[in-house]
Amino acid sequence: MRKNIVAGNWKMNTTLQEGVQLAKEVNESLKSFKANCGVVIAVPFTHLASINDVIDKNLLGLGAENCANKVSGAFTGEVSAAMVASTGANYVILGHSERRQYYGETSETLKEKVALALENGLTPIFCIGEVLEEREANVHFDVVKRQVEEALFELSAEDFSKLVLAYEPVWAIGTGKTATDDQAEEMHAFIRNTIAKKYGKEIADNTTILYGGSCKPSNAAQLFAKPNVDGGLIGGASLKSESFIDIVKAF
Ligand code: PGA
Numbered sequence: 609m610r611k612n613i614v615a616g617n618w619k620m621n622t623t624l625q626e627g628v629q630l631a632k633e634v635n636e637s638l639k640s641f642k643a644n645c646g647v648v649i650a651v652p653f654t655h656l657a658s659i660n661d662v663i664d665k666n667l668l669g670l671g672a673e674n675c676a677n678k679v680s681g682a683f684t685g686e687v688s689a690a691m692v693a694s695t696g697a698n699y700v701i702l703g704h705s706e707r708r709q710y711y712g713e714t715s716e717t718l719k720e721k722v723a724l725a726l727e728n729g730l731t732p733i734f735c736i737g738e739v740l741e742e743r744e745a746n747v748h749f750d751v752v753k754r755q756v757e758e759a760l761f762e763l764s765a766e767d768f769s770k771l772v773l774a775y776e777p778v779w780a781i782g783t784g785k786t787a788t789d790d791q792a793e794e795m796h797a798f799i800r801n802t803i804a805k806k807y808g809k810e811i812a813d814n815t816t817i818l819y820g821g822s823c824k825p826s827n828a829a830q831l832f833a834k835p836n837v838d839g840g841l842i843g844g845a846s847l848k849s850e851s852f853i854d855i856v857k858a859f
Contacts, residue, residue, distance in 0.1 A: 610816045612645035612832070613772060613839040614856045615733060616846025617673060617701060617820070618652065627655040631663055633849035638667040644859040645839055649846065650701045650733070653687045660696035671699025671733065674707060677720035689724040700725050701841075703735045703759065705778045715758035722759060726767050733772045733841065734760065735820070736799075740779035748777075752795065753802050765807050772816045774841040775799060780821025782843060789830045789837070792819045796836035825851050828858035 622630060631649060638647060648669035651659055660670055676686035692700055702721050707713045718734075725732045736755040738748035752775070760768060775795050780787050787795075796817045804812035819831050820841030831837050839859070845851040 610814045610838055612859055613648060613816055613818060614645055614828075614852075614859070615648040615650060615669075615671070615699070615701075615772075615774075615818065615839070615841050616852055617650050617704070617841055617843050618846060619673065619706070619843060620652065621847055622652070622655070624655055624658060627651055628658050628662060630847070630849060631655075631659040631668075634852060635663045635668050637849055637853045638856075639664070641857070643667075643856050645856065647856055648699050648733075650699060653692070656692065656695035656697050665696070665698075669699055670695075670697045671701060671730075672697055673701045673704070675700050675702070675721055675725060675730075677717045677724065679724065689721070689728040689730055692725075693728040693730055698729070698731060699772075700730045700732055701735065701774075702732045703755070705735060705737055705739075705776060705781060709778075715755065718759040719762065722763070722771075726763075726770060731770060731772060733774055733818070735774045735776050735841070737776040737778050737781075737821070743777065743779065748795070749798055752799060756799065756802060757806075761806055765811055768803075768807055769811050769814060772818065773799065774818040774820050776820035776841060778821075782822070784822050786822040786824075786827050786831075787819070789827075789834050792831055792837050793834035796834070796838075800836055823855065825854035825858070828855040832858050 650671035672692040675689040738751040816838045823840040824845045
């Protein structure tokens with residue numbers, strides 16, 4: 609059966625020293641109880657190698673927040689999937705709405721990033737989600753379906769089954785406005801059904817689909833109780849170890 613995961617997305621927050629401290633705190637807390645789900649932190653590139661040295665990877669997975677769509681070479685400022693993997697990280701967030709919105713990421717470039725992540729043994733946490741206008745125009749299912757199809761549906765069944773998906777309605781990210789548990793469940797069930805039509809029921813049933821967007825200790829348990837919600841991708845509430853661990857404990 610599919611795995612439940614709570615993943616932190618630190619975004620562009622914390623200095624290296626603050627980040628190492630936060631990772632140590634999360635790691636220490638995870639030693640004090642048995643988490644009922646996988647726990648991952650996705651952190652800035654600059655922090656990966658140092659954090660890898662201070663965490664117990666049996667308790668806490670480590671990921672980057674992006675990687676390049678090129679293998680190597682003259683791409684000043686880019687960080688490749690191989691570089692990310694060489695730090696000890698095992699995950700990479702791809703297609704986050706902030707990357708799509710502010711850095712022009714498209715399904716074409718994301719397809720290349722997903723392929724390179726998989727080639728380098730990284731598990732992509734692939735983000736999809738509609739903006740407010742799309743939900744209001746009632747095209748949110750079409751938008752999410754297209755995002756999944758365009759970037760992921762050329763993958764082999766074997767490769768597709770290595771992905772984690774994250775449904776993040778853009779209107780809920782960093783806004784304090786969470787999707788209701790019913791809205792999340794409705795979309796997650798739709799995504800799973802879309803996967804089933806392409807790759808079959810078994811692969812669909814085994815795909816972890818996280819919810820992201822203002823997920824916090826006060827609403828995590830209700831969201832995670834839904835049958836198709838397999839955990840969360842947590843932004844703001846992952847920047848304090850207590851609130852992040854409280855979300856982990858929602859399972
Ligand atoms: P948020 O961010 O929890 O701060 O809304 C979630 C995300 O962008 O992954």
